[in-house]
Amino acid sequence: MDGLTINEAAETTGWSPRMLRYVERVGLVEPRRSESGYRLYGPAELQRLRTLRELLAQHDVGLSDVAFALRLRRDEALASATEDWLEARPERPEHVPVPDWLRWEQEKHQRLLTTPNALTEVA
C-alpha cells in the first residue's frame, strides 16, 4: 500500500485521527481508499493538512469557514450572490463601475490560468 494510514498521517500532520475523519467529512481533505476501505494519505494530502493547520492557527478561522470558502469556489451562483451583497455596502471604493471590476475579480483566476500572459493586459 502506498500512502500513510490514518494514524501515521495523524502523527506527521499534527491532527488527531478523529479530526482527520472530521476534516474529510466536511470535504476539505479527502484521501483515497485502499481496497478494503482504509484511508490512504499521499504527500499531497499530508501537505494540505499541514497548511490547513497553519491557516486555521494563524488567522482565527474554523474548518467551517474554510469549508464555506471552498463552497464559494464550487458554487458560482452562490459566489456571485455573496459578492453582490458584499459589494453593495456603503463604504465602497467607487472608482470603478461595479460590473466590470466584479467580473474581473471573479474571473481573474480562470483568465490567468488559461492565458498565462494575462498579466500584461491588466498591468
Next chain:
Amino acid sequence: MDGLTINEAAETTGWSPRMLRYVERVGLVEPRRSESGYRLYGPAELQRLRTLRELLAQHDVGLSDVAFALRLRRDEALASATEDWLEARPERPEHVPVPDWLRWEQEKHQRLLTTPNALTEVA
C-alpha cells in the same frame, strides 16, 4: 428623527427585532444611532436587510458564512492565505512550473506569512 426604529424596520424587512440586533452584532448591517442610542435604519440598511434575507434563503447559508465572506473582504492577509490553500487543490491538472502571477499574488500584500510554503512539491 429620520430613519425607522428597530420595530418598524423589523416589520418592513421580515427580520425580528431580536435578529436585527444580532445581525448588527455580527457586523453585517450596522444602523446609526440617535442621540439617545436608538437604532435608526435608513433606506440603505433596509434594502440590505432584505437582500441579505434573500441571500440566506435562496442559497443555504448562515449569517456566519456571510460574516466570514465579509471578513475575507476586509482582511487581505486572510484572503490570500485562504485563496492559496484553496488553490492547491488535489486535482492539479498538470505540473505547471509555478507561474509568475502566483508570486505576484502573494507578494502583492504584506509578508506576514513567514512560512516557506513548499506547495505542490512533495514527490
Next chain:
DNA sequence: CGAACCTTGACACACTTGTGTTAGGGTTTG
C-alpha cells in the same frame, strides 16, 4: 493465529449560532 491497526457508529461535552422571551431602566410622545 493473534496483536495491532482500520472502519463506522454512537455517547459525551464544551462552545457557537440563531432565536425567543423576559427583566430593569431610559426615551418619546399623545
Next chain:
DNA sequence: CAAACCCTAACACAAGTGTGTCAAGGTTCG
C-alpha cells in the same frame, strides 16, 4: 404623566462545530 417604544443583559434552547473516547467488527502483518 403614562402608554408605548428603545436599550442592554440574561436565561433558554435547538442545531451545528470541534474533539475525545469507546464499542463491535473487518484487515494486515509478524
